[in-house]
Amino acid sequence: MRRQLPLAICFVMGVSMVVQFFIPHRVSQEFYRTILDWYRIVFAFSLVLGTGTLIKVHWAKISKKSKGWQYSIITIGGLVFMLAVGFITGIQEGTLFMKIFEYVEVPLEATMFSLLAFYIASAAYRAFRARTVEATLLLIAAVVLMLGRIPFGYYLWHKIPGIAEWILTNPNMAAKRGIVIGVGLGMISTALKIILGIERSYIGGGK
């Protein structure tokens, strides 16, 4: 029950999903849709479980008064507030819930995302050093592509945008295809080992 049953469940589900792929029959499509629906429901349950651990971590900080415990109050407060608002007002357009989403979460999200502009610059300064032949090639390709995207590059030499495009569609495409095929083989073999129970650390592990 503890070891064998999970392995059996994993095997049965894995094999049936593979078989399902090749059957266009309505029954099989229905099965697929049902599984996806289930996935969303189980996911919702696991969200509750996950949120539970989040509360546990922050609650422990507050009760132990460990460093920065005051901030944990903000997390738990924000969580409870959002739940209350969501279940009281619903999630239609114009509700307080959506207002908070629009004016608090979206800006926070967009701002975190935009930090990339700064980090891309610092990474370029810090790590783009022509230490080896390979690093030099990476550096040159990056600079050509950057020049190719702005009007300045065109004025520097009117062929730069074309060269940038060429790098993107030829050598870059080759590297991507090579990686994608390799990754594909790795993925299938990992998935297979899991279905067959060769890799089993997440379902109890051990021999």
Next chain:
Amino acid sequence: MNLSPDPWVWLAALLTLCIYSFLYKDNPFYKAAEHLFVGLSAGYFLVIYWYNAVYPDMVVPLFKQGKLLCIIPGLLGLFFFFRFIPKVGWVSRWSIAFYIGVGAGMSIPATMQMRILEQMKGTMQPFFSLETWHVFVENPSLASFGALIGIPLMIVGVMCTLSYFFFSREHKGVLGGMSRIGIIFLMIGFGASFGYTVMARISLLIGRVQFLMSDWLGVID
């Protein structure tokens, strides 16, 4: 200067600045914004999943339409909570096994299709084409030369990159040479992707700065 009278815009602007303060160093403003972000978003997803998955896909079919099959995902979900009872904690592995099995099974044929067969087909192009050769001879330029060598270079590149991922043999001799060339392709590809992405990332920052300067401060329109 045309300051926004909308308190929501002010809130959004101040939170934006709190996040940016992290670039200077970790500080109470960032910590507050970060903790608020985590709490609100964790709550947001619980609410959204209740309204968009649990209620319409489980509660309604199970309790209002009597579709008993919907009890299965409910049970699989509940099994996760057995983790809190040490004696029967292993029950939660059933749910885990279910999902890992589904995910692994689903990926096998899809990967074979998208990542292997389609990519192989894309690479099977004429190594040499008379058409691009004629264009090059009649009008020798950088562009026509690029078109001439583009495809053969791509084919060689795919082969060499693939040989870099050869694990069960030491990279010496022919394999060594091919994988060296493969690394060159990889590095050019990585550089190109990096350079290409810069634009999109700067756009994001421009978007935020436009929000601060236009919607909030009103110094630009």
Next chain:
Amino acid sequence: MSIVDRLKTIDRRIIFVAISLAVIIPLLFPIGLPIMVSPPAQGLYDAIEELKPGSKVLLSFDYDPSTMPEVYPMNLGVVRHCFSKNIKLVGMGLWPTGVLLGQEAFELLAEEYGKTYGEDYINLGFKAGGIVVISAMAENIPETFPEDYAGTSIEEFPIMKGVKNFDSFGLAVCFSAGDPGVREWVMIAHSRYGKKVGAGITAVMAPAYYPYLQAGQLVGLLGGMKGAAEYETLLKYKGTGSAGMDAQSIAHSLIIVFIIFGNVIYFIARRKERKKV
């Protein structure tokens, strides 16, 4: 610590300040650097130019606020172009958040061009399902979208009179930031029903769609803020895309300067170290 050593381990915050200034200053004081129009942008422009006044264009808003800086200016550009040519617009979205942004663009420009909701443009709202929605529309639009985004029956709007399926439209333009989006529009609307499809997408996505362009599956393509700026150039209008392009050019150039500077410092430092040995 010598100057070289100090520059080698420069405080990242100096770089951060420089990037902020490179973005803020051009936004405050636009320089108006000239913008070259690329063939894909020209393609979309020409496709709309070819349409007769009074014909209809379908717009799909498949993006969200996080990609707004790139996609929204394109959305504005295409709506502006169509309104100025008296082309009627039918909007919809495969992403829930995109519909609101599309509506914002409609309202902003309807005022400027004196257009009326329900006569010159309409927003059918969001429908979940991606590819399924497009297929359903190809069969029957009034059945797929019986109501507009605000819940009013579409029968009440003159613009929807006689609209059955894709045949009523001269062109479909998809503003897309991911999936579902352009791929689905090309697959169904173009490949299966032979409709002309144009697209405005984020810069990160653009390389993946060049093959579609080459194969003629897309009539035109705007990629990232640069694409938006090109479209504004074609319309002889300076919008946020063009304003952003100045900042783009300067920030790009600055990063290139950083890379060169970083390498110069690196080589000087290396030469020094060698001498010590």
Next chain:
Amino acid sequence: MGQEWFSLDRLNVLIGVVVYTALLLYFIYQAKKGKELFVRKIAGLEAVDEAIGRATEMGKPILYIPGLSTISDVATLASLNILSKVAKKAAQYETRLIVPCTDPIVMPVCQEVVKAACLDGGRPDVYREEDIYYITYSQFGYVAAVDGIMVREKPATNFFLGMFWAESLILAETGASTGAIQIAGTDAISQLPFFITACDYTLIGEELYAASAYLSREPLSLGSLKGQDWTKLIIGGLVLTGVILSTFGLRFFANYFTTG
């Protein structure tokens, strides 16, 4: 559509899956019989021991990010295989391991993996469940919190293994600014350039999948690695055939690879 019991346009996919599976099983069987198998050096993985050792010496924790994807993403599963090995070492060295998760199903699986690894390493007592927790499903909310962990807990070693999106560079640059050793690995092609520039070691694409075999040296996993290599040879041969035939205007062969 909707009535047939087999989709013919996917026959080539079926053949591909069957041939590949057979090859893998053959080499796994060979390995089981005790055949010696070689694996080439993978720089990023050589560094794993050193990175864990460094954290132990400095008395600082290890941060492990299992990617931001779901459990049904095979990259996440590959990452969990590596987590198992890292957790075992960390347990033996009694080094604290922090695993924040953004996917709530990945979280309990990580707990299982680490718990089993501690047991396997003979140190079930060092397992700390409170260090493996869910933060939020929001992509950048999670990133904000992980950035916070990096600057406050100052882990000596950061592992970023699995599937990543735009956040890759935010994580890697913040980690670099705290002076941590960083080992990354992903099959997300668009994020590899950022890990390569900002991290000390990066597992590229398939190396992520080979990692578990490399670290464990278990014959079964090594056998499948050999099967993967043989398949690469076959793919190379088929592609070359296709290229030659296409050069002479014969597209029929390439068209066999079209899938429905």
